[in-house]
Amino acid sequence: MELIDYIDGLFINVPSIQDYWITARLNTEFKGHTSIWYTEMKGIHGRRNWPWWKSQIIQKHRNGTWIWQKTMSLENDKYSVDKYPYEWCLRKSKRLKAIDPQMNIQMGNHKLLAQIPGELEHAVKFRCNHNLTLDDIENNLPDMRKRTNIGKYTQYKNSGFKEKELSGWSLKTNPQKGWQK
Structure with a gap:
């Protein structure tokens, strides 16, 4: 296209x-x-x-198969902190335009914003005005990513610790050391 x-x-x-x-x-x-x-x-x-x-x-x-494949790739390509926001935004906007060429820019940008995790999406929406543009998303996403706890959560998640809920107590387990309080 x-x-x-x-x-x-x-x-x-x-x-x-x-x-x-x-x-x-x-x-x-x-x-x-x-x-x-x-x-x-x-x-x-x-x-x-x-x-x-x-x-x-x-x-x-x-055709229908092509549109379905583009829609599935659009839905499965969620934003994560290890992706570059500029490449991700551009790829997503091209997919949105390919799926629905008649879609207006505002609707496309809001659909793109819906693919960002909740806390980060809220921060970007709060920072941008109602006439959201692709440039607003691309420029505010890296800054908001640094200011929110999303990056810290990912580092914690990959450190080997897992949270477990056991009768009201939140315990952390480390595969090397066993249970910890």
Whole structure:
């Protein structure tokens, strides 16, 4: 879908570009199975303009299975403190745009924010205004990550100690030393 956005942008930004220049080079942009599909379609239908190819690409690749896979990868890719926020935000926003190209920016940013753990999400929402932008999330997320206890919790979690609740007492266990109070 990024290729479609790029080519549409070329037609907008470079008014003198010819439709033939784009469609003649499509095969160089496709790899693997898509390249074979393009060659077969070109053999059957001959030379066509960009709007026709655009509709064929969307019809071929934007089916129910593809949307389900993108949705699952979007839902499973939760933010964690060991990920770089800029890469994570960009990846998530691209997935959201691919799933629903008609979604407005505000809704996309709020869906992206919902993928952040509760305490950190609340801190970023509190710091940003209601007209939340992707830049606001990218800029405030690293700062809020440092100011909240999320990083400290992860370090504690990986230190080998586990909390256990036993008849109202909170005990910690270390695999090397046994039970501790």
